[in-house]
Amino acid sequence: MNKILDSRELRDAYGHFPTGVTALCALCEGRPVGMAASSFMPVSLDPPLASVCASNTSRTWPALSQLSRLGVSVLAESQDSTCRQLAAATGDRFAGLEWEATAEGAVFIKGAPVWFDCSIHDRFAAGDHVLVLLRIEELRIYPGISPLVFHASEFRHLDIGPPRAQKL
Numbered sequence: 001m002n003k004i005l006d007s008r009e010l011r012d013a014y015g016h017f018p019t020g021v022t023a024l025c026a027l028c029e030g031r032p033v034g035m036a037a038s039s040f041m042p043v044s045l046d047p048p049l050a051s052v053c054a055s056n057t058s059r060t061w062p063a064l065s066q067l068s069r070l071g072v073s074v075l076a077e078s079q080d081s082t083c084r085q086l087a088a089a090t091g092d093r094f095a096g097l098e099w100e101a102t103a104e105g106a107v108f109i110k111g112a113p114v115w116f117d118c119s120i121h122d123r124f125a126a127g128d129h130v131l132v133l134l135r136i137e138e139l140r141i142y143p144g145i146s147p148l149v150f151h152a153s154e155f156r157h158l159d160i161g162p163p164r165a166q167k168l
Contacts, residue, residue: 018151021083023073024052025099025107028063032094032107035060036087038150039129040072048136049121053129059089061130065120070134071106072116075148080155082109083148113145 025034039053052072054061064070075083086093098110108115118134125131149156 015152018149018156021075021079021148021150021155022052023075023082023086023109023112024054024064024070025073025086025109026064026067026070027101027105027107028067032099032101033060033063034086034093034107035064036075036083040074043133047121050116050118050134050136052132052134053126054132056128056130065123065130065132067105068119069102069104069106069137070118070120071102071108072118072134073109073112074114074116075109076111076113077146077148077157079109079111079148083155108140111145113142113147115140115142 019038020040022037022040023034024037024040025032027033035054035058037052037054039051041051043049043051050072054065082097085091085095085097099107100110101107102117104117106117108117116134116136117138118136121133121135123130123132146158149158
């Protein structure tokens, strides 16, 4: 395995790992600013931490990184178009979207199964991305809504059937 890694091949390999899809959003000068992120991952229960990665070339992350609170909405299986809209390079990313903001400025996408109200705990340079540790300050769960899944460069839906293996 002493092969030089090709970035396209590596991207394809990463694509074999299914991820959830989130919206990372906040109010900036009174207007919602946000981006889609499929790199959200729980990190710790105590303290309550999660992580997300933002590309060093992102034009949205610099604005979000300066804010005291960020909303992370786990997008629902019906929100694939919302994800595409939040990932768009141009245009009004919030046109037609229903959202809600907290007094602290975190913005959440309505219809999402989970909302995490976060502050930035720490950040680390990570190659062509920045790894951001988020401290979860508050959360809200909306039961009965399935999450959107990203796998092999496509949006997928979970097939919630009977358990196939015993829970750990």
